[in-house]
Amino acid sequence: MRIAVMGAGAVGGYFGGLLANQGEDVILIARGAHGDAIALNGLQVDSHWGNFNVKVKVTDDPSTVGEVDLILHCIKLYSNAASFPSMKSMIGEKTTILTIQNGATSGEILGNAFGSEHVLQGATYIETGIAGPGHIHQSGSTAMIEYGETDGSVTERTEAIRKLFDREGMQVKVSKNIVDTLWNKMVSVGAIGSVMAASRASFVEILASPHGELVVRTTMEEIVAVGQSQGVTFPPRCVESKLESAIAEAEETQASLQYDLNNGKPLELDDILGAVVRIGRETGIPVPSSAALVTILDKFKTGS
Secondary structure (H helix, E strand, C coil): CEEEEECCCHHHHHHHHHHHHCCCEEEEECCHHHHHHHHHHCEEEECCCCCEEECCEEECCHHHCCCEEEEEECCCHHHHHHHHHHHHHHEEEEEEEEECCCCCCHHHHHHHHHCHHHEEEEEEEEEEEEEECCEEEEEEEEEEEEEECCCCCCCHHHHHHHHHHCECCEEEEECCCHHHHHHHHHHHHHHHHHHHHHHCCCHHHHHHCCCHHHHHHHHHHHHHHHHHHCCCCCCCCHHHHHHHHHHHCHHHCCCHHHHHHHCCCCCCCCCCHHHHHHHHHHHCCCCHHHHHHHHHHHCCCCCC
16 A cells, blocks of 8 residues: 555654555655654654654645555544645545544544545554654554544455554454544543643643542543443443553643643644533533633633
């Protein structure tokens, strides 16, 4: 496959760099100092499976790439509208756009822009960050992409992508219900990331505070309640299980929302926990903890 990584930051850069380092035909789309450093010195990746530097094609202009077979769509949700015009020339008749953006709305947004037949929704589970321009640091033994067709079917493209992603350094899972998968991920991302950003604290510090775990738990419970109102099915003991896993990995926990806040970048607030608050108010489900967190962070959502 010819693969373009749209938004080769901490997440896209890790997966794109891994695929390129193992011989796949990859082009990274990255802007600013990060993209410049990759072009000059290659992409440096430090990971659980070992460190490497890979010389990989990189550009800040998607319109110069040409048609590709697969677009791994990793940009921030708030950048979607601005990026779409420059993406059009990459999309041919059989191009698949696999979105692993946060939240549960990305597939619909991309489908409206490019046609739902081109889109696969997905989620990623990985602890990774940008250590410096052209330098990505990944920690922990999980680097998974889970994705699927909206109707849960196994298709030629889901199988082709599964074979592509099944390699050392990443894990892959084809979901039978991707909407439920995305909402299940939001239970952790929406709660933990928002509390870390709002408190300006690490997850270890949050757990050590008198009411930190309670705030995270309550926010998770609100996300589950709102998701259930939309027909989403959550596994038994969903909140307890998410909390137990998060507590066990507290020292490695990173939150993209907190990273963006600390670096004066816009925040993916409206489409993650903000969406939970909006749906909760529309359906009459109380979401006081989520609403408080969104209110605290609202003034920062456009960046500095």
